[in-house]
Amino acid sequence: MSTRLDVVPAVGVEASAFTPVPRRRFRARGRVTNVLLGCAGLLSVALVAQFLAPLGIVREQDLPPTTVIMAALAGLLGESTMWMAVYDTIYVWAIGLAVASVAGVVVGILLGSIEPLRRATSSTVEFLRPIPSVALVPLVVLVFGPRYESALVLVIYAAFWQVLVQTVYGVADVDPVVADTARSYRFSRWGVMRYVIWPTALPFVMTGIRLAATVALVLTVTAQLIIGTPGLGQSIAQAESGGANARMYALVLITGLLGLAVNIVVRLVEKRVLAWHMSFRKDASE
């Protein structure tokens, strides 16, 4: 089990100016204890949820006991429509994230490496970025209705800025000494891009994509919930309006597990991509 609560560092804050503290290695025995404690944590939540309704603290229709939700979950796992909804959700999420990432990286490198361009666009970027993508909901409803495209527009709009801004920061982080070295060895423009800018910006890009992945899922589900594009969010809205609350809880749990899977996958990819990078950086700083 990873002992690190994954945290998304904000732009520029991630590299602490304090000398990094080597984390104490967890002992084998400690790790087992931690896993047990973690399971105990999950179990206690399940237990509390089990008895809240029978004890009369909440109404049973508002929070069905854990066992009832689990039964609904088991039923859902056998439904093909549920799996279809999972597929739809992942589909929109993945396409939206991919488009936003590619666009964000390309535009980000362009803006980051050409100074006048960066200066000319920064006010516009700063203006457009904080616009909540949900403001576009009414527009996409009218233009596309409850179809994939609605969700995609929202997802791409929201995810694009995350990747763009991180990439611009990453490109700006290039060590001037390294850049001068490359120039003095007469690297071509492409060489500078390939061997200087890209490796420096990569960790930032990955941070941006990690942030974007979470945001993309939020917007995918939002579109399904509010506009009714097919997917888990739509199933939740249907269960809610049908008063099938145990089913709704089970669907929320499934969405949570999907979110967990997204986090884990993105984290693994990031670790993979940056593996050489981390060791390289550590060597360089020592």
Added chain:
Amino acid sequence: MKTLQSIGYILALPVVLLTTWWIVSYDSTNVYFPSLQRILAAFPATWLDGGGESRLVVDGFASIWRLLFGFVAATVIAVSLGTLIGLLPRVRAFCEPTLELFRAIPGPVLVPIIGLFAGIGDTMKIIVVLLGCLWPILLNTVEGVRAVDSVMIDTARSYRLSARRRIFTLILPAASPQILAGMRQGLSVGIILMVISEMFAATNGLGFSVVQFQRNFALPEMWTGIIVLGLLGLVASVVFQYFESHSLRWYTGMRRAARDA
């Protein structure tokens, strides 16, 4: 000359974009994309008529109040809980998998659940915003608290600083860059959830108004609503940035000093 140039850089592109929008949409017959001229013409009647009773004041106030209340409550809860979890490894081990699961649930799906308990009133919306903002702040606080420099901690211990003073003069300031980063993320999530919860079920608020315009096919008005929401996001971000740069002056100064060295 220099300032003139930087003003030029700031204004040039927005002016170009707005002009383009104006010209391209000037004789637009597309119902979904009315001309900028019509949108701007609809703006005062839609948002400003009625002074204190105008839509901007009534709905804007309703929305901002929900956002602020939820965001501040989330910050207080997340920072206290996060400090506790960050300082006590056992508590962290106990909570971590549960937190990982809960934070992975996309905020919007909480809207119907909270609706079960809290109806569709302000309480529901505040709780939705609160729960949405909570996770990024909480996780960043935990990480920030855990990363406090060991030499600083030894210093505080060797001078026998009390637990209270250690938390308020060492742990929290040291973790503040991370905490504020979490708050920044939390704020943008909070705005999204505020709008969504108002779109889902409400009788007032900016999100509600915009959806009403859309349902009534009042397109120029809907566009003005989109603009208002955009401006709200912008203002929130500017206000927060001011707050952040003010409270992290030591941090930016230190980083600049480290870079120049």
Added chain:
Amino acid sequence: MLEVTHMQKIYRTADTSFEALRDVHFTVAPGEFVCLVGPSGSGKTTLLKCMAGLMKPSAGSVRVADKAVSGPPEGLALVFQEYGRSLFPWLRIAENVELPLKELRLPKKERLARVAEALAHVGLENSARSYPWQLSGGMQQRVAIARAIAYRPDVLLMDEPFAAVDAQTRAELEDLVRTIWRDLKITTLFVTHDIDEAVYLAERVIVLSSTPTIVQREMIVDLPAERDQLSTRSLPRFSELRHDLYAEIQKAKTHSALTITA
């Protein structure tokens, strides 16, 4: 004033154990200036952390001002090598120095007086309102020293405080520490791996062996009390002591509790 009695420290993990200190035993008299020298990897930092109450020894005990140490003791101030990480960057210089005094519940007036006095002692009265990161490394270490003396400790522990500053600054800081010791009569234990520094500063030098560490030898430094960088360092006696200490350290590199007792 400071008594370390048969101290042992063993680090244990699930399947390994590492004995850093075997049997460290020495005392420092009130008002004495003692340097603790040892080859790198000779449990110096471990020993210091145990003395400062930041770490529990596996066996043996520490007494500061006749009180057994269980946590960080009263009346002990510690100056770290990593000055940049021991000052709080969000507090101004004066606030950094004042912080431990607040814990002593001193009245505001007394606190301010002590801060001003301590900063004057280290020559930083004009930087009170600056932030640590606005100062050079040597100046930051002066702040850490000012914080320690404003605290008026019985014992001042310094953990290789000048290892990270340049040679010029280092000489100035050495003289500063000597002056403070003479003026304020604070019992000082100064850890260093620098032989010249140890001889120049101390009244007595304690040489530690490699791990598992024991006290390998103690040397009295019989140089005149009045010291200065040029004349003291060119005394024949300085060279002799330096020579002896160098030889002792060379021996310590291969010696440990294992070889000496065997």
